[in-house]
Amino acid sequence: MREEDFSTADDEVVRFTSELIRIDTTNRGGGDGDEREAAEYVAALLDGAGLEPRLLESAPRRSNVVARIPGTDPAAPALLVHGHLDVVPADPAVWRVHPFSGEVRDGMVWGRGAIDMKDAVAMVAAVARHWSRTGRRPRRDIVLAFTADEEASAAYGAEWLVRTHPELFEGCTEAVGESGGHTEHVRTPDGRTVRLYPVAAGERGTAWLRLRATGTAGHGSRPNDDNAVRALASAVARIGDHRWPHRLTPLTRAAITEIGAAVGVKVDLDAPGFDADRDLPALLDRLGDAAGMVRGTVRESANPTMLDAGYKVNVIPGDAAAGVDGRVLPGGREAFEEALDALTGPRVDWEYEHSSPALESPVEAPIFAAMRAALLAHDPEGHVVPVCMAGGTDAKQFSELGIAGYGFTPLLMPPGLDRDGMFHGVDERVPVEALRFGVRVLDRFLAAAE
Missing domain, CATH: 3.40.630.10 (Zn peptidases)
Structure with a gap:
């Protein structure tokens, strides 16, 4: 045409x-x-x-x-x-x-x-x-x-x-x-610039959380060991500081392997002794700029985003609440919930404010090949790679x-x-x-x- x-x-x-x-x-x-x-x-x-x-x-x-x-x-x-x-x-x-x-x-x-x-x-x-x-x-x-x-x-x-x-x-x-399907200009380890086109074949699951702590209301000038704000703040800090383990799903394995091939970095995720939690950070560093397409999808995450407590500085409130934006990889929901139970502890309750599943769709499917072909027809020197979306x-x-x-x-x-x-x-x-x-x-x- x-x-x-x-x-x-x-x-x-x-x-x-x-x-x-x-x-x-x-x-x-x-x-x-x-x-x-x-x-x-x-x-x-x-x-x-x-x-x-x-x-x-x-x-x-x-x-x-x-x-x-x-x-x-x-x-x-x-x-x-x-x-x-x-x-x-x-x-x-x-x-x-x-x-x-x-x-x-x-x-x-x-x-x-x-x-x-x-x-x-x-x-x-x-x-x-x-x-x-x-x-x-x-x-x-x-x-x-x-x-x-x-x-x-x-x-x-x-x-x-x-x-x-x-x-x-x-x-x-x-x-x-x-x-997905947009240009990412990335520098390779040998100094070249290549054009990658990430196509999303999956998404992390959504886990928007509401945390709540209750305690004894009282005057701000008096000792209070049952302080809801303190209990909530401690839980929020633990969640924010938590180091979620690295975990490779089939899609992120494909993404890292294909990105490595596009930028000239040898990737062997099946090498004897390879441990994702130990070895993946160094491998991502070797991918350079391109690692940004996968860094957000090699582990779960939980970021505190909202706080709600009190109405006056000299009044200890009887309850306090927080919002946390959690994201979960395929197959990680049970471990995510167990981690939240441990991080919030006995003083803080949590529940889902909104939850949706993680997704993975096949990269080998004809539809993915059709997307790849359409992109390469208009940019023959580009590289189309599968990725998982960090959001939803x-x-x-x-x-x-x-x-x-x-x-x-x-x-x-x-x-x-x-x-x-x-x-x-x-x-x-x-x-x-x-x-x-x-x-x-x-x-x-x-x-x-x-």
Whole structure:
């Protein structure tokens, strides 16, 4: 297909990204969100592509959009393509441009959601409309799902869709969604720079925790050995200081091995005497910059994030609470819970505020080969490697329907632009050329995916 055939899609993907950013879909958690206007906007784009989008609300203004693109092979399993419409909060006072301006400046589209993940929604919509204009059709049915509430618990989005409308995903065996397929420029030990494209084939499980300690309330000037704040603070400090053991899952083993091959570092995780907890840190150091793609997924984690206690400095409160963001590797839930019991001790109780499973999808599957082929067709000198995501996405909810999930939002990122640092960060932006690259890769992948 000639390059000029994408001229309309090139213009549309930039415009769609900008216009979606201008729709404020901030999700503050606790049910405080509003995706209605963005959902209506996306539904109109898909309607313009000849599709029949359904706008589904789990609560007033908590809106989701689902549509199906018929494939040419009715016997082929369907493929789910999902993305979320909500974004995390942004403070305009600390941004160079207003976070909801969608301004195009210096070859970039700026604003909250430019990377996470209104860019992906715009790319998929642009591909669907490109197919409508050119008559191009995928082999498999493609189910499109653009959801609410991913930036919180997914209770108003993917979780609700899976629970109340599973028929919309009938026939879907695999899914592609947030993150993965973007360029990582890394320095090799011998001084070269290579381009890696990590594709997510798994996610750590979510374990958001609420800790609570109770004690005896009293005057702040008097001795008190039953102080809830002190008990909680000690537990939080123990959790923060805990060194979680290194542990290699099949996916992280594949990731380290393939990354090593790409950067010229010999990796033999089956060498006699290799011990992950002892030897892995040195091996990751040898991988150099590339180690950043796996450091967050070779162990469990639990980071204290919230504290809530007291109402006056001279009053010892009778209770105290804390929040901890825990993440768990596949097969690690039981050990994680045992560690939390020990770290919190007898004075502090803990419970899950939100929990979702860890995921691993096969790297040897034809769909992974199709993603690799689509990326290499547009960057033949790149290296596509599997990774596990440190965080989580709506793939966890869709996995309840037996759908294997992958992270694939292709973007050609320039050197020096820290894509990962812009997730939930300040001055989030995406290069115009990255969006256009993504449209071409998605067009190739989605049309031909086995």
